Amino acid sequence: MAIAVTNSLDNTVERPGDRAPLVLGNTTYHNITESVCRIAETPPSKLWFFGFFIASSLATMFGLLIAYLLYMGVGVWGNRSPVFWGWPIVNFVFWVGIGHAGTLISAILFLFRQEWRTSINRAAEAMTIFAVVCAGTFPGIHVGRAWLAFWLAPYPSLNLWMWPQFRSPLLWDVFAVSTYGTVSLLFWYMGMIPDLATFRDRSKNKWRRMAYGILSLGWCGSSRHWMRYEKAYALLAALAAPLVLSVHTIVSFDFAVSQVPGWHTTIFPPYFVAGAIFSGFAMVLTLMIPARSIFKLEHLITIRHLDNMCKIILATGTIVGLAYGTEFFIAWYGQVPAEQFAFINRAFGPYWWAYWTMVTCNVVSPQLFWFKRLRNDPKLIFIITIFVNIGMWFERFVIVVTSLSRDYLPSAWKYFSPTWVDWGMLVGSFGLFFTLFLLFCRFMPVINMAETKATLSHQLRHANEHASH
């Protein structure tokens, strides 16, 4: 039973021609099962309860604020003429962006055969679902009469006598975000079926066994099943990859098809997508760095994983920076006064602080990742990713608020100020997000065991080949 590999803990050194191991320590298949199942099988730590208490309190506050909003009407927000989109839409775009990393890691990195995705994809996919839940809430309550939001669906209505307007980008959004939520859920759930079967087979408790038994749909690991399963997984990946790009593209269409200065620019689709990946990876790191140390998963989520993600953050951050620059250049080059004003106003107008926060956090701070030493320091990465999260929230703020508050009609110009409800909802949505994520960590397999075992198996074979040389 020579199924253990021993590695030194530094797998970030790349020796060309030799692939660095992605699973570290004296690891066996059983070892992987144990490390992952232990999290759900042992009672949670005090830290978990503490975190859950705070997060669920905030989530409750979010719920209460929504009730307050529904009772009082949307006037409790700071949305005033001319900034009617305000914070709810800023939060929406922010959360949708966060929701991109999961499916991106699962789908695109899968298609590019990046094996390092295996130990982070599950948590990232879960994060995607929860971020989409948070994202979907905001336009839902922003429509004003939230209980009539079903009017967005194309159903034969006996009251309205009409159909939704398919030429409107806002309706495209409805379809894009709901499709994305659904497909991400399928993808996440499908990836979990074999691992849920592992949970089932390890359950001592009858009820637990039954619950995981139902969730795992009677998975038995048959090779025929695996073959179709892998095909389905590859198909879903191939479908989800363009889908994930389309979602933020369509969100960018909400802005870019309009004529509002600062919004109507053709680079928006790829630039939004890059920004979404950027913020999504930052959020994955923000979550995974504490999680790997709390749950003792350092041998599965290795420094190399962090290193790779930092590189993606660096790349997408630079693309975003390039897009900011291109926008500025074309605003000048295009010689449209309103457009030129919009960009000057962004950087030097009343919201200059938001713009420069955005530039500092999104473009400058990731540049630290050029240095390997900084990419390999989890504490520092954690801090930078938080900056990136802040920066990406501000990016959406800059786009939504700056452009709307200074449109074509100077008599309507107004400085936007959020109310306490705006603040509460932003914080509350984080509460909802973390509540769901903590529940996920407690009850679901946080790491894709089956795929990690497959990675380990490749690694073992590779080691055997080398040994036989």
Next chain:
Amino acid sequence: MKKNPEDPTLQLPASAARLAYPLIVGGIVMLAAGVLIGAVTSVGLRFALGSYLTAFMYCLTICLGATFFVIIQHLCRAGWSVTIRRLAELFMSAVPWLAILFLPILASLFLGNGTLYNWDSPEWIEANHREWATNSKGAFLTDWFFAVRACIYLGIWTVLATYFFKTSRRQDETAEIRLTEQMQAVSGPAVILFALSLTFAAFDWIMSLEPAWFSTMFGVYIFAGGILSAICAITVFVYLLQKGGALRQEVTVEHYHDFGKLIFGFITFWTYIAFSQFLLIWYANIPEETFWFGHRWAHGWQFVSLALVFFHWLLPFLGLLSRHVRRRPTLMFFWASYILVMHFVDIYWLIMPTVNPGNALGGALGIATTLLCTFGMIGLSVGAVLRNSQNAPLLPARDPRLHESLAFHNL
């Protein structure tokens, strides 16, 4: 698994090597003939220069796409692609040649007024955008500043192409692993330089043909077409080389499969970029932007536009959907060649409606000019690639990751 660079199956087949100089000479003759025919007949110098620019941009985008391909393989530490990376490097090695071929365009700026670029003509500016005469945009679009910028772009590309080609060749001799690490370290900044220079070159050289028009996406559009056709060109090249007896062991159906996936992916990417650009401009319907598409929807140009939709996207999209197609080298050769043709249509559609809005083809002489310029430029570039192949093995035989590529299997 070890490969010897001197292995005859890793050398350019003699039949191809013989073609190098005839192609270069023939290319120069055809290019000169094309421009001359345009200049002296009713076609006009403007059309001829437009055809020249079209042919130039066609070859340049392919070679720049190959450059990007090489840089990104180093950046990602890719293992699968090592056996075909040298072919991309060979296309890349034609970039310095193309840099010289841009000189006629620059010369036309200094020798005439507004022959090709409207902003170069004071009369045009006076009539259409009088304010540019005094403001910063006018200062940006002047012939000397344009030339300075062009030299910067061409310089960046020449340096990048030469560096990566030379270093890779040196590894053939010395087998130093350090060189791989070095190229990987350079690839990060290189990709940023590349992105910046390509974006601005696209703005300068194609977008400014219509000086009032602007689209932030334009650089990305050029990039999408370039990388797509570069991969197609590599596929075509590798197929022909295998026909000629080289690389038969090293490049397998698995590599074709990956080319197929990449081509499919980049067709989708190109469509995504093209559609987004169109949709945003069509939907907002602002006159200063829509006129550009308006030119491409009149006087026969609408058929070219529609051809792009159906034959640059739909047909190859459906054709490459199936895994079985992607695993057949002959079919892959067909589709790759097909997309190379469509890439030409794409570049033609970008440049010529400005030069020749009246009709899409420009009459028999116009067609002759276009074809002569195009085939001349292609002959010249292919000749350059073949010439550079003569003294280089067709794969980086001592790359430390070669064994991964040789043993590579798709899932």
Next chain:
Amino acid sequence: MSAENAKHIHGYMAEFTSVDALLAACRRVRDAGYTKTDAYTPFPVHGIDEALGIKPTALPWIALGGGLTGTITAISMQIWMNGINYPYIISGKPYISLPAFIPVTFELTILLASFGAFFGMLILNKLPRFSNPLFTNSRFDGATDDKFFLYIAADDPRFKADGVKRLLTDAGGGAIDAVMDDESSDKLPRAFVTIAGVLAMLSIVPLLIAARMRVTNSSSPRFHIFYDMDFSPAKDAQKSTTLFADGRAMRTDVPGTVIHSGSEFGPDYYSGIDVDALAKIDPARAERLVRFNGQLPQDGEPTGNPPVTPPADEPVTPPADEPVTPPADEPVTPPADEPVTPPADEPVTPPADEPVTPPADEPVTPPADEPVTPPADEPVTPPADEPVAATAETPAAPAVVDTTPWLTENPLEVTRATLEKGQTQFNIYCAVCHGQNGRGRGLVNERAQKIQATSWVPPSSMHQPQLYDDKYPDGKLFSTISNGIRKMPGYSSQIKAADRWAIVAYVRALQLSQNASEEDVPLSARDAIVPAP
């Protein structure tokens, strides 16, 4: 093998501890000719398909089918909903705007293709399957952890218990066990059934409530979450309100309001009334009209601009020597020719739901809240135009002859350009209700008729004799366009005066066009007339 045995034994499984051992055993079993075999592994093992002889799956075709269904559904849905069933012009885009339909098409394609891949996988795998004989052996729990199993089914044609056991042992398998029928009870736990049943029943309740509400009526008023969102205090044109003492919802301009344009032509031009003539009959009204326009027509001096060439798009500041602000003792500046009372051809006594005699100058339907009246072409009493509507000054007497001296001539020079301008404006503002031919059958009307809107008053046809210029002078038509009539709002704020006059000219041309005889057509153009079939 005996038949009895086969009932209980489903097959044999052997345990392996490494991928390589399993693969070797698989090849061996395959080479021995067994076909009903399977391997169970904790992760997908590459090469096992070939080692076991598993054929590729048809799943991609299912996904493709799903995707195509999505594409076709989305395109046809959008074309039908926005292009055919409910055509509606938005942002100047065609009804069927294919570029704008692509995003939703793309999303639905992906969605249904994903459903195809996911549910297709489940169906082909025959999942969910909660009871599996393999699960009876607790050793098999290792198949999701770190153990590998090779299984040979009893219904394999070559199956012989001893032979299979020997083969598996030779292939290196450990712990060779027979897979037996699941002997445990196949009944679901009672608590599970109870909970599931209760949940299922509860989940029906909202549906039942919704279904019931669909088919029943309720006498209690509808529940409004935000009353003021459903019933806004905002009022439509020509409505009364309790908010102001005078009962009028439409407010006049605040004293001191400077009229932005409109002082350079005479009040005739802006009111459609011959003010000189009016001054003789009703000096007070004439004076208000004149003051509103900021100049005295008798003098003719103030602006010097001839009223014939209207540079209407230039806002004109009133001349400084002409005070526009009314004297301080006048509380309101009337915006139009009708100062304080409602327009002349409206029933003058608010509120509107009292029964009123219909205004007499047109065959009309009464206000909305009355039962529907006969269509416009039926004879209506009082006969048109004779007992004419109330004048502004006598609100208490509704049936008084309209003595207003309306202009009978269009002050604009009627040229081709004027008519084309009028046509454009008519088609923009009027045709949506009145129809492009003026017969009162515009899109809004058609829609209102289709959904049987109860408060809808059909727009008048321009082609009834009461509206010809002998009965309905140009000035009156102009006034109607400016100030509205019945449900029709006034357009003075949206259409410039010159354009309103152009519309008047066009309406006259339209009337002529629909009532012309052959003699009206110039000789040169008669050949173009195609006789009606």
